[in-house]
Amino acid sequence: MDMGLKDMRVLVTAGASGIGAAVARAFHAEGARVHVCDVDAEALAAIGRDVPGLSTSICDVSDRTAVAALIDETVARLGGLDCLVNNAGIAGPTAPVHEMDPDGWEECIAVCLNSQFYTTRLAVAHLRASSNPSIINLSSAAGKYGFPNRSAYAAAKWGVIGFTKTISRELGGFGIRCNAILPGVVAGDRINRVIAAKAETMGRTFEDVEAGMLDQGSIREMIAPEQLAEMMLFLASPRGRTISGQAISVDADLQALV
Numbered sequence: 001m002d003m004g005l006k007d008m009r010v011l012v013t014a015g016a017s018g019i020g021a022a023v024a025r026a027f028h029a030e031g032a033r034v035h036v037c038d039v040d041a042e043a044l045a046a047i048g049r050d051v052p053g054l055s056t057s058i059c060d061v062s063d064r065t066a067v068a069a070l071i072d073e074t075v076a077r078l079g080g081l082d083c084l085v086n087n088a089g090i091a092g093p094t095a096p097v098h099e100m101d102p103d104g105w106e107e108c109i110a111v112c113l114n115s116q117f118y119t120t121r122l123a124v125a126h127l128r129a130s131s132n133p134s135i136i137n138l139s140s141a142a143g144k145y146g147f148p149n150r151s152a153y154a155a156a157k158w159g160v161i162g163f164t165k166t167i168s169r170e171l172g173g174f175g176i177r178c179n180a181i182l183p184g185v186v187a188g189d190r191i192n193r194v195i196a197a198k199a200e201t202m203g204r205t206f207e208d209v210e211a212g213m214l215d216q217g218s219i220r221e222m223i224a225p226e227q228l229a230e231m232m233l234f235l236a237s238p239r240g241r242t243i244s245g246q247a248i249s250v251d252a253d254l255q256a257l258v
Helices: 018-029 041-050 064-078 102-127 151-174 189-202 206-214 225-236
Strands: 009-012 033-038 055-058 083-086 134-138 177-183 247-250
Touching: 009 018, 009 064, 018 033, 018 041, 018 083, 018 225, 033 041, 033 064, 041 055, 055 064, 064 102, 083 102, 102 134, 102 151, 134 151, 134 225, 151 177, 151 247, 177 225, 189 206, 225 247
Parallel strands: 009 033, 009 083, 033 055, 083 134, 134 177, 177 247
Antiparallel strands: none
């Protein structure tokens, strides 16, 4: 099926690995022109080799000065911007709130939430010039449930939903649609690190924590990054032109987080 994404100009933050890499590859496969940024120079070099025509740059999106340079570089390389995918995020600290390191809290909020404000505020002027503009923000199932021992991450991801719903109202008059994706338990190294940290904090085995997470969904399996990418392709395509302000779960019907 032709998604109508040929020559679309797309920026994916933290696009060198994990969900971001799956998203970048999916857009590129549809004929889009894609720029990815990341803090991992080796991963950027690897995806640049693997995906011909993909452009890359190193950027810490929690640094507003670096983001300003990123937006300028992206627009220069792509000749404009049609879609911003705010994918960057970190797991943040795992600890009860009364034992949590404030530095870990602040870093998590900066990467998972502040970065989306930094990119969006500068992208709007370029998106307004597009005939099919959209913003896709990564939230999480943690953006709709309490997440014990992960208060920084949950606070950031709830914030992403509030930010998304607000900017959809602000930017709709310019034809810019804004949506949030709420992944569940996504397969990959990152969730393995999260499970290991929770298991240590809770005094349980890795296998027990993993099973407990999956048991919270009616479909007891992890989400493939490619499934998230496919949802984003639809939202960014002309087929998604009237979908905005939504918090869309791709989470195997999770009912809670543990």
